Amino acid sequence: MDLKAQNISKRFYRKAGESNYFYAVRETDLELPSGALSVLMGRSGSGKTTLLSMLSGLLSPDTGTVTADGRDLYSMDDRKLSAFRAARISVMPQGRAVLDTLSAWENVFLNARIAGVRDESLVPRALELMERFGIPDLKEALPKELSGGELRRVMLCRSLLLSPEVLMCDEPTGDLDDQNTALVLDSLRDYAHQGHTVLLVTHEADAVSYADRLLQMDAGRISTPDPV
């Protein structure tokens, strides 16, 4: 599925009720093709996470449109957009986006549960993903018992479980050692090469060597739209 953003921008007010605002993303055009790993890099505060949120249907832009296979995401009502996202777009956010009351195994199935998918074949896939990312023994562990790196891998398993057409990861290797970083980047590239659309937002310099497309973001604009 191709994802296309046209002239999108987002501004935030520094303090509610004041006219003092800044642009996190300025009139940006972007196309994410399927079958390629797009890597978005940039300094902190350059607008990477805001751009990812808008591309994934989580944050409505102030201007412009985001289309997925020709459908304008933000013209859909919340129920339809949520169902669309649950079925086709998977997001792995930067922060701790897990339910503390569920075990790691249950958190891996959270997307599927919300999407209403109760396919038995997901169990071996979940086991295979946890095995691949080195957390097969943590099925029963609660999020509070996991390290930052383990938690990120649980979230990555969750994002991949339903084999979404679009996968967007925000700093997926943030808490990982070199070995696991390589494993994750390798997996994301493989997943993209299977025909999926993958956007990776990262600081990780090593990610450059895995990128099919490298995007550089600076002060709310993509400065090198398609250098690779």
Place this chain on the structure above:
Amino acid sequence: MRDLVFRNLRGRPGKTGALVLLVTFLSLTLCGGGLVLSSLRAGLNSLENRLGADVIVMPSKAALKTDLDTLFLQGTIGPYYMNMSTVNKIGRTEGIGRMTTQVFLSSMRASCCSIPIQVIGFDPETDFTVQSWLAQSRQGTLKDGELLVGTKVNVNVGESIKLYNVSCPVAGRLAPTGTGLDTAVYCNLNTIRSLMAAAGALGGYSYINGDPAETISAVYIKAADGVNVDDIVNSINIHVRKVQAVRTRSMVTGVADSLGGVSRTVTVLMVVIWLLIWVILLVAFALLAGERKREFAALRVCGMSRARLSGLVFAEAFCVSAAGAVLGILLSLVLVRSFSSLIEGALGLPFLLPSSGTVAALATVSMLVCLLAGPIASAVSARKLSRVDTGLILREG
């Protein structure tokens, strides 16, 4: 998503417990307050039913109104008697439809008596105030020597009570009235006269003068149809010496006035406390929702719609409310039942637990109100949460 609701609630036992406790207080205030008010109303109705008469005449030595209050509300009786000749004079008053007599006797805290208790003797042939009550719990007539005990008298049916060295078998237990009459025992005139004779023989009752058969404590009068009750009262007070007649309605009115005051106070307190707790619940839901912003963002990231997210919050609030409501109802039943005597004593009003139908209705109303109050209290936070852009929460880090 049902299991997610329960997992969320179970996963935060402390916070869930605190919310359940708040709803328990809501339910307790509503159901408990309602039970107290219903019990007071039931007590007043019972008092009216038990009085049965339009006029009560007692010896003028008795401060009549006070003694009636004492008798019916506390079950204690003043030691005042009149002669049968006086009763005959009262009987000649015009406009009387029915008339019956009662004799009161107090047992002593001494070796001659099992327990200190009030004994009320009534005339089965003329009685129109006691027997309808007795019929609720016992069929047939009361034999000489037998007693019926009030619901609060701690003696079992089949056992005996020793009064002035006379052993009297307990033939039955009376239905509760919520008045002082629940602490008394009842017998026919023959029995009470033999007890009075026994008491006189023991020298315990120096105030009993003359023949017990000629001694009466109170006369109960029902006016004939169309007769002004005040005319009877005035006629007796003017023409019969050493007695005082009083309209029972004035006594019931006095109790009803007190009840009205207490009811208003209890209702105002209930409303104020209820609203205070509800506001605390509202704040608690808001605080908890703020804490869970990240968790809700995670659910949104995973594809949950705003409507489903609100549904999740409502479902949690509903479960918390249901648990709290049930606990509050059970607690109020236990507390009001356990402390009914204490409440009765503190308020100085007749107090009778209402029928099971009324209790069920109160419990149902309390349940419904709490089931609405919890989710409504959570609605503000649910709406606020579902409106926040998930991207913003994630951006905040």
